[in-house]
C-alpha cells in the first residue's frame with residue numbers, strides 16, 4: 001500500500017502526480033470537428049513520481065518520467081499514458097515502494113544502492129524512427145511510439161553509452177540530430193561529449209572536451225554553422241558535496257563561460273567567451289551572420305540572474321523559493337573576428353517567461 005504524498009508545491013495541484021496508466025481510445029470532441037486530413041501524435045514527458053519522497057528534500061526534477069500521447073487520425077483522437085520502464089521504475093514497482101530518493105544528496109533505501117538512477121523524465125523526441133525519452137544524466141530510453149512500451153536504453157548501436165542532454169537539436173536541412181552530454185567522464189567531471197547522429201539514426205561523430213568546471217549544463221545551441229556550449233555557474237563540486245554541501249549550487253564566482261566552435265571543426269577549436277554570472281535553462285534561437293567582413297553568432301536566450309530551483313553554494317535559499325527568479329529574453333552577440341573574450345547583451349522584452357518558442 002502506498003502512502004499519501006506530502007504537501008509540497010511540486011507534488012500538489014497542477015504538479016500532482018498522475019497515478020494511473022490508461023488508454024482512452026475515443027476522446028470526446030467537445031466543439032467542432034477534427035479535420036480528417038490531420039494526423040499525428042503529440043507526445044509529452046514530465047516528472048511524475050510513482051511513490052512519495054523518501055526525505056524532505058523532494059526536487060521537481062527527480063520524479064519518474066511519464067509519457068502522455070494524444071493521437072489524431074481520421075477525424076478521431078485518442079489518449080494513452082505510460083511511465084517509462086527504466087531500471088529505477090522496474091525495481092520500485094517490484095518493491096511496491098520508493099527505493100531511489102527524489103532529493104539531491106539524499107540516500108537510497110538500504111539495499112537499493114545499486115539501482116541505476118534513471119528517470120527519463122525531461123523531454124521526449126522523435127528521430128530516425130525512434131521515440132526517445134530523455135533526462136540529462138543517462139542514455140536515452142527508446143519507446144514504441146504507438147503502444148508506449150519501453151524498449152530500453154539506446155546507446156546508438158553501442159557507439160555512445162554516456163549521458164545525453166534532454167534538448168538535442170535537429171537540423172531541418174540534413175535531418176541530423178546533434179546532442180551533448182555533461183559529466184561525460186563520470187560524476188563530478190567537467191568533461192562534455194558532443195555527438196552527431198545522421199538522418200538514418202547512425203552515430204557519425206562523438207568527441208570529448210573539458211569545460212572550465214563541472215556544472216549542470218541543461219541545453220545548448222546549434223546554428224547552421226556553429227555549435228554553442230553555454231556553461232553557467234550552477235556548479236557540481238565534488239569537494240563541496242563530500243563536505244555535505246549541495247549537489248548542484250549557485251556559485252557565481254565561477255562565472256559564465258560560453259564555448260563556440262564551427263560545426264565542421266574539432267572540439268579542440270572551441271573558443272571560450274566570458275560573461276557575468278547568470279543561468280539559462282532554454283535558448284530560443286541562434287544564427288550566424290556575415291556582415292562587413294565579420295562573422296558573428298547571435299543567440300536569443302531566456303536568462304535568469306541566478307539558477308532557479310537550486311540553493312546557493314553555502315546551502316542557503318530553498319529550491320522552492322522562486323520569488324526573485326524571473327527569466328528574461330536577451331540577445332547575445334559574439335564577434336568571432338574580434339579579439340575580445342566577452343560578448344554583448346541586449347534585453348529584448350521586459351516580459352518574463354520560460355520555454356521560448358517561435
Ligand SMILES: [Fe+2]
Pocket residue numbers: 122166167218281282
Ligand atoms: Fe529543459
